[in-house]
Amino acid sequence: MFVVTLSPEEVKVELTRLINSYIVLEKRRNKTSYWKESNYIREQISMLTSLINMQFDHNYRSYYEYLNFLAKYLGLDVSQRLEIRKFKIPKRFKIFRKYPFAVLHDEDGNEVIADWLRAKSEMEEGFITVRPDVMGGLDIMRIHKGELQIYTRFLNRWLDEDISFYDNLYEADGRDGIYDYSWRITNLEMASGHFLGSRTNRLGN
Structure with missing residues (x-):
């Protein structure tokens, strides 16, 4: 039997x-080896955090928020921000200024948050959802003619997205x-690709 001893500094490193x-992996989600x-x-992170009694639990809204907490609490030198920030429409999203x-x-007065199942259900009813991504950006999504689409800020148009990716990630x-x-539900409704206007703000319950 082997006993491996790690110092607190080695755990942080x-x-x-x-x-x-x-x-880096989250930036390349389309890789075929993504899930593996x-x-x-995540298994390695779970093993290490169990050594210092800082495992993921339900107090965190998302895994990203948990990783951000670890980085800040332990003073880790992570390469990018992981926090989920307050919702704000970037200037690059031209269509949503109109x-x-x-x-x-x-x-x-708190933002209503939802998991993927509720977000998908709202999109199937015609409403747009938004989700801060791991890089500090914003995913704006809808379901149009049965297909999941994401609005790209670089091309300023909707592009098809693989809905099974989010189903598999949820599972x-x-x-x-x-x-x-980390999903947010918006008050903007669409039908047949056309904006219908905003619904009245309602509670998330």
């Missing part, structure tokens, strides 16, 4: 390496005990 690797690599990295919208808020996260509530 390895966590820094793993989190940076995870960020993602699961491996058709402005907002995310829903609860009675306490994989569930198996790992990770529950991502």
Whole structure:
């Protein structure tokens, strides 16, 4: 039987390496090896954080928020920001300056957050959803003619996205005990590719 002893500094160094690797992987989600690599990295992070009693739990809205907490609390030198920031429409999204919208808020004034299943359900009803991404950007998404689409800020138009990716990610996260509530529901409705205007703000319950 082998006993491996890691100093606190060695744990921090390895966590820094793993989190940076995870960020790089998230930028290349279309890789065929994504799921294998993602699961491996998360397993390694889980093993290390169990040594210092800082495992992921349900107090975090998403895995990104958890990694951001680790980075800040332990003073890790991660390569990119991981925090989920307050919703704000970037100036590059030209179409949404013409058709402005907002995310829903609860009675306490907090942004209504949702998991993937609720976000997909809202999109199937014609509403746009938004999700801050791991790089500090913003994903604006809809379902149009049964296909998931994402609005690209570089081309300023809708592009098809693989809905099975998000279904698989939701299932994989569930198996790992990770529950991502980073989605926001907006008040902007669409039908047949045309904007219908905004609905009244309502509670998330």
